[in-house]
Amino acid sequence: MTVPTRTTVKDTNRARLIRQLRRHGPMARVALARRTRLSAGAVSAITGELIDEGILCELAAPAPAPAEGAAGPRGRPPVELGLNPDHARVAAVSIRMNLIEGVVADFSGRAIARHAVVCQTRSLDAAGVIERCAQAIDGALERAPGPGPRAIGLAAQGMVDPGTGRQLWSPVLRTGSMDLAAPVAARFGVPVLVENDAAATSLAVVRDQPDLQRGLVAVLMLGHGVGMGLLRDGGAFPGSRGFSSEIGHVRRLPGGAQCRCGQRGCIEAYLADYALYRDGRSLADLPHTDSQQPTEDHMVELARRAEAGEPGLLALYQEAGVALADAISIVGSVLAPRRIVVTGSGLRAFRLMEPTFRSALARAFAPGLVPERDVLFVPGGAERITAGMAHLALEAVDAGLAERPDRQVFSAAG
Amino acid sequence: MTVPTRTTVKDTNRARLIRQLRRHGPMARVALARRTRLSAGAVSAITGELIDEGILCELAAPAPAPAEGAAGPRGRPPVELGLNPDHARVAAVSIRMNLIEGVVADFSGRAIARHAVVCQTRSLDAAGVIERCAQAIDGALERAPGPGPRAIGLAAQGMVDPGTGRQLWSPVLRTGSMDLAAPVAARFGVPVLVENDAAATSLAVVRDQPDLQRGLVAVLMLGHGVGMGLLRDGGAFPGSRGFSSEIGHVRRLPGGAQCRCGQRGCIEAYLADYALYRDGRSLADLPHTDSQQPTEDHMVELARRAEAGEPGLLALYQEAGVALADAISIVGSVLAPRRIVVTGSGLRAFRLMEPTFRSALARAFAPGLVPERDVLFVPGGAERITAGMAHLALEAVDAGLAERPDRQVFSAAG
DNA sequence: GATATTAGTTCACCATACAAATAAATCGGC
């Protein structure tokens, strides 16, 4: 009479186990049971299924830490379970100034191939952007023969709308608003996610840091611009605009420095690479940048000359330090995150900003500001963008896996 | 062999149904089934249990809207289910300048008794504050004979730490940091929750507005100070400091007006009642305020004279309008909520702020700012504080109810 | 080897969600 009943209970528990492993890395069945509050029997049953389906796999026992002579753990040693790298792949793309980079990642999130497309991004029209993204993905796929991606994540600088998959504005493009997700999805036939690059980075930054996977965490990313990602319990914490925040365009000084967004006095206009270099060129004889953004070499040169005492340049970094303190103070006041992480290539010259940053942060100890010990600096490069975006794409794949294979047939029929 | 199995599944679904009714008000079983995605049978079974336990009750059929002659809905009419008002009670307290107000609310959230304790709050020591809170609760309980409260919510102005139940700083007290929750909990023998008054208010503001119960919503409360509550899907959206936000102490103008928090240039220092009145007295011959905060009468007089054209006073409101636009712009940039609601007694003179507010908001259309149509103005008084706090206390009671009565014995034994 | 300890599996039980059938309550039409 009744067709196979479909309940949501097991799907939910499958999803919980997969997410646990996705966010916190490999762990043994006991650990899964403890952390998901499922019984050992249920974990055994579900993980057995997931292993049969090739979603999970047992990992070689971890090094039993024989360093200490005594005190080996007694009892049957646990066997770590991890996401099976071979189960599925995703692709991630980072759109940056004059560089569109594609990555293919395995199911565990490890990047297995990379392909960079160098091009004048500000000269491209919308079709050109899509074309270069596809090239970046195809190039990476060619270097990693095997199955195609099951989902694709696109990370773009500037404002994006993850809900519609559109780029609204980007400093590296001249297209204005354009659809990113739909054309790429049509081309590869898989779901496409679009996010801001700072948001994507934030996911990668907290990846292997358990302390940052609890509570509300804000990740401020300094680079060509100033972006921020908001995370809760290690996962995206979406507002209406994905989980990125335009903290860079909060005004810190009415009528202040010109920002490329059109306003004056934005935090970004004092703290971002483009602003530091622009102002530096007003003060010193620095190399011309043909795109509107300085390269890493330009920025290193600027910092070197500021450190060498070239007149006025140090003051730029000192002001940037205060702007960074302002940004942290605002985030602390508005949101009170458990931790505020600062990362990105903009930290390269942090030593020049640090004195003014520290004193401004101490002065700005307004009610609600998180104390200085809650501000962390995490170095790291642009590879975090694709790593985070791959993670996001993988979570989308996971969501589909929670529904068991036999179900998908039903849901397609019903 | 096996003792009665305990699963979490039904508890979860009980909690979902209760929360649905708590947040969205009475509805029929079909509506519950649709919105929780449970089957009609499951809803029937669970609601039956909950009715037997006295947690829910069937409500009289709603007015069948006979206004239109034709088009009565066909079919068996739905019977609305609601939270049984008699099931339990909670108390809520609002600590304001020179007024500590206690309310007793029934299980549906309706206030059934109120008692205000008038006192010089800034003259009280910690014990005195606790004593007055207890008086406020006892007074309300006396006027509503019946069972005692199952939980108590305390709403305080200024900074509170909901995690520890402490007041950290308040403009209406001189105690500095003090423990609010523990002494009150000890006195009444029930759990006590502490929150900021703006956060509490925000819960009440969105209560009967379905549009505000979806996605991320920020509720800005203008009054003696400037506070904000953050909600997601109609419920609290906690950061590290409850779900309140110290947006009032974000600096909008370096070296600007003195704020009572010790900094200069805070938004609050231009927009809060205390700031408007303080500055007004510098410009015009206004009545003295003996506590450091103006009363409603003082504020009405100030607005009246500004409107009458007394020199300089209108400019204060014009500046406040810009400060309000700044606050909204910052919240929009950092968080991009679906809606930003402005409420509180500070709206009494909004007509004086409106022109500058509108133009400043239009100018501040930075990337990521929510458009003007997403900003709503909701009038309403201080009774929202206790209403919201009662709601929060009731959600705490609900959490206990999700575990069925027979379970509690087990959990106590185990 | 005996014992202890921890990890993982198996299995009987039964709670519980689902689907479908049934009952209940109302309306519109004749």
Added chain:
DNA sequence: GCCGATTTATTTGTATGGTGAACTAATATC
């Protein structure tokens, strides 16, 4: 006033799937 039609609610049969407990497995200590 009775008959479908329509919508809401309850009942019932069934399969799912989690729990607890017993059992097996693998290692360390003595």
